[in-house]
Amino acid sequence: MKISREDVLKVAALANLELSDAEVDSYRGHLDDILTYIDKLNEVDTSNVEPLAQVVAAAEDDSALREDVVVRADIISEVLQGAPDPEAPYFRVPRVIEK
Amino acid sequence: MSAPATWTIPEVRAALDARKISARELVKDFYARIEKQNPQFNIFLALSPERAYAQADKIDAAIAAGDALPALAGVPVAIKDVISTHGIPTTCGSLILKGYRPPYDATAVERLERAGAVILGKTNCDEFAMGSSNENSAYGPVRNPLAPDHVPGGSSGGSAAAVAAGLAVASLGTDTGGSIRQPGSFCGVPALNPSYGRVSRYGLIAYASSLDRIGPFAHTSRDVAAIMSVIAGRDPRDSTSASVPVPDYAAHIGKPLHGLRIGIPDDYFGEGIDPEVRKKVEAGIALLEKLGCKRVSIRMPNTDYAIAAYYIIATAEASSNLARYDGVRYGPRVPGSTLIEMYQKTRGRGFGAEVKRRIVLGTYVLSAGYYDAYYLKGQKVRTLIARDFRDAFQKVDAIVTPTSPVPAFRFGERTANPLQMYLADIYTVTGSLAGVPGISVPCGKTSAGLPIGLQIYGPAFGEERVLQMAHAFEQA
Numbered sequence: 368m369k370i371s372r373e374d375v376l377k378v379a380a381l382a383n384l385e386l387s388d389a390e391v392d393s394y395r396g397h398l399d400d401i402l403t404y405i406d407k408l409n410e411v412d413t414s415n416v417e418p419l420a421q422v423v424a425a426a427e428d429d430s431a432l433r434e435d436v437v438v439r440a441d442i443i444s445e446v447l448q449g450a451p452d453p454e455a456p457y458f459r460v461p462r463v464i465e466k
Numbered sequence: 467m468s469a470p471a472t473w474t475i476p477e478v479r480a481a482l483d484a485r486k487i488s489a490r491e492l493v494k495d496f497y498a499r500i501e502k503q504n505p506q507f508n509i510f511l512a513l514s515p516e517r518a519y520a521q522a523d524k525i526d527a528a529i530a531a532g533d534a535l536p537a538l539a540g541v542p543v544a545i546k547d548v549i550s551t552h553g554i555p556t557t558c559g560s561l562i563l564k565g566y567r568p569p570y571d572a573t574a575v576e577r578l579e580r581a582g583a584v585i586l587g588k589t590n591c592d593e594f595a596m597g598s599s600n601e602n603s604a605y606g607p608v609r610n611p612l613a614p615d616h617v618p619g620g621s622s623g624g625s626a627a628a629v630a631a632g633l634a635v636a637s638l639g640t641d642t643g644g645s646i647r648q649p650g651s652f653c654g655v656p657a658l659n660p661s662y663g664r665v666s667r668y669g670l671i672a673y674a675s676s677l678d679r680i681g682p683f684a685h686t687s688r689d690v691a692a693i694m695s696v697i698a699g700r701d702p703r704d705s706t707s708a709s710v711p712v713p714d715y716a717a718h719i720g721k722p723l724h725g726l727r728i729g730i731p732d733d734y735f736g737e738g739i740d741p742e743v744r745k746k747v748e749a750g751i752a753l754l755e756k757l758g759c760k761r762v763s764i765r766m767p768n769t770d771y772a773i774a775a776y777y778i779i780a781t782a783e784a785s786s787n788l789a790r791y792d793g794v795r796y797g798p799r800v801p802g803s804t805l806i807e808m809y810q811k812t813r814g815r816g817f818g819a820e821v822k823r824r825i826v827l828g829t830y831v832l833s834a835g836y837y838d839a840y841y842l843k844g845q846k847v848r849t850l851i852a853r854d855f856r857d858a859f860q861k862v863d864a865i866v867t868p869t870s871p872v873p874a875f876r877f878g879e880r881t882a883n884p885l886q887m888y889l890a891d892i893y894t895v896t897g898s899l900a901g902v903p904g905i906s907v908p909c910g911k912t913s914a915g916l917p918i919g920l921q922i923y924g925p926a927f928g929e930e931r932v933l934q935m936a937h938a939f940e941q942a
C-alpha cells in the first residue's frame with residue numbers, strides 16, 4: 368500500500384478531523400485505490416504545459432475588480448443567532464490562553 | 467386543462483392570465499402535493515410557505531391591478547440546499563450546518579424572486595454536493611420519482627426529482643463534476659450546466675470554486691432558457707461572474723438546426739457504457755442528423771485522464787473551502803477541552819463519510835511533498851482537457867455524448883467502492899474541467915423504464931446553441 372495509517376492520521380490532523388479507528392482503516396484503503404488510479408496521470412507528458420487554475424473566460428477586462436466600498440450590513444444579531452455559543456457581538460470559543 | 471403538476475412556465479402564465487387559478491391557489495396546490503409525496507421521496511429538506519405565499523400575494527395583487535407581470539410571475543421553484551436563502555434553513559445536506567439560516571439570499575435566488583418566481587423550499591442533495599447518488603445526504607437519500615427503489619442521481623438529486631415529480635415547475639441545482647446533468651438524466655428532465663462564470667455564485671456555499679456552477683432544471687428546454695434569462699449575467703458581488711452579454715435565449719428556441727456540425731467523440735463510446743444507453747444515444751444522434759445536423763467524428767484524446775485530474779482538483783479545493791466549518795460561527799458544536807479538540811470533534815462528527823474522505827484526499831494532495839506530483843500535475847492535465855474542447859470546437863458547433871454511462875441504479879449498489887462511483891462521472895467531468903456549458907436532455911428509456919440522458923456540449927458562453935438544439939431534439 369502507498370498509504371500508511373500514519374499518513375491518514377497526519378492528514379486528518381492537518382485537516383482538524385477526528386477519525387475513528389474504523390474510519391482510518393477504511394479511508395486508508397480508499398485513498399490507496401484512488402491514488403493508485405491517479406498515477407495514470409504520469410502517462411501524460413506535461414513538460415511544456417502550463418497549469419490551469421481557473422477558466423476565467425470572461426474576466427479579461429477590469430470589471431472583475433470593483434471599488435472597495437464599505438457598506439453597512441447590520442446583520443450581527445442575525446448572524447449570531449446561528450452561532451453555537453454567541454456572546455454579542457462575539458463568537459465564544461474554548462479558552463486558548465492559559466491564565 | 468392539465469394539472470399544475472405538469473405545467474410549464476408558459477402554461478403557468480396562461481392559467482394566471484386566464485384567471486383559472488390565482489398565484490396563491492397555485493402555491494397551495496404545490497404544497498398540498500409536496501406534503502403528500504415528500505414522506506415517500508424525501509425531496510424537500512425545508513419549506514418556506516410564509517415567503518412563498520407573500521410572493522404569491524404580490525403577484526395576485528399585480529394581476530388584480532392589471533400590472534404587467536414579470537417573466538416568471540407565480541412560477542413555483544425549488545432551490546438546492548447548498549444555495550443560500552435568507553432565513554430559510556440551508557444545510558448543504560450536512561449535519562454540520564443543521565439549523566443554519568443564512569442572513570442573506572444568493573444572487574440567483576434574489577433574481578428569481580425579482581422575476582416573480584415563488585420559492586417553495588430547499589431540496590435535498592449529497593452532503594456539500596459531493597456524490598452521484600444522493601446517498602451521501604445526512605438527511606437520507608431522495609428517491610427517484612420514476613423508480614423509487616433507484617437513486618435520483620446526484621448531487622442535485624432533490625432538484626431533479628422535484629421537477630420530475632411535479633413538485634416544482636423548475637429548480638436550481640449546482641454542478642461541479644456533473645451534479646446537475648447526471649440527476650437530470652436519471653430523473654428524465656432537461657438540466658443545464660451553464661458556462662463557468664455565466665451565473666453568479668454569490669450565496670452558493672462553495673465545494674470546488676474553480677468548478678462550481680449554478681444551473682436550472684425544468685420540464686422543457688424552453689423553460690430552462692427562461693430561467694437562464696433571469697439568472698445569467700454579471701454580478702458585482704461575484705468577481706468570477708462574467709461580463710459577457712447575456713443573449714436572448716428565447717429567441718434561439720425554435721431555430722432550425724440545419725447545417726450545425728455535431729462532434730461525436732469516439733473516446734466517449736469505449737468500454738464501460740451500458741449497451742442500452744449506447745443504443746439510445748446513438749438513436750438520439752441519428753435524430754439530430756435527421757434534423758439537419760452534420761455528424762463529425764472527433765477525438766478528445768485526454769478524456770481518459772479527466773476523472774483523475776478532477777478528483778485531485780475538486781478535493782483539494784474542497785479541503786480548503788470546508789475548513790470554515792469549525793463549530794465557531796454556525797452549526798452545532800461538539801465540545802472539547804481545547805480549541806483544536808473542539809474543531810476536531812465538531813468536524814469529525816458533523817461531516818459524513820464521503821465529505822471526510824474527500825477532505826482527507828484533498829489535504830493529502832496539497833500536503834508538503836505531494837503538491838507537484840498531484841495538484842500541479844492535475845492542473846496541467848486540466849489544460850490538456852480544456853484544449854481537447856477548444857480544438858474540437860474549431861471543427862464542430864456542438865459535441866454530443868451520453869450524460870452518464872449508466873442509468874439510475876439501486877440504493878446501495880455502488881456505495882462499497884467510491885472509485886467505481888467516481889468513474890461513472892466521466893462524460894460530465896470533462897466539461898466541468900473545461901468550463902463549457904452542457905445540457906442533459908431525455909433521450910428515451912431503458913427496457914426497465916429508466917430514463918437515459920443525451921448530453922450536448924457547446925463552446926464557452928454558447929448556451930443559446932445547446933438550448934436551441936435541446937429544444938429541437940425534444941420536439942422531434
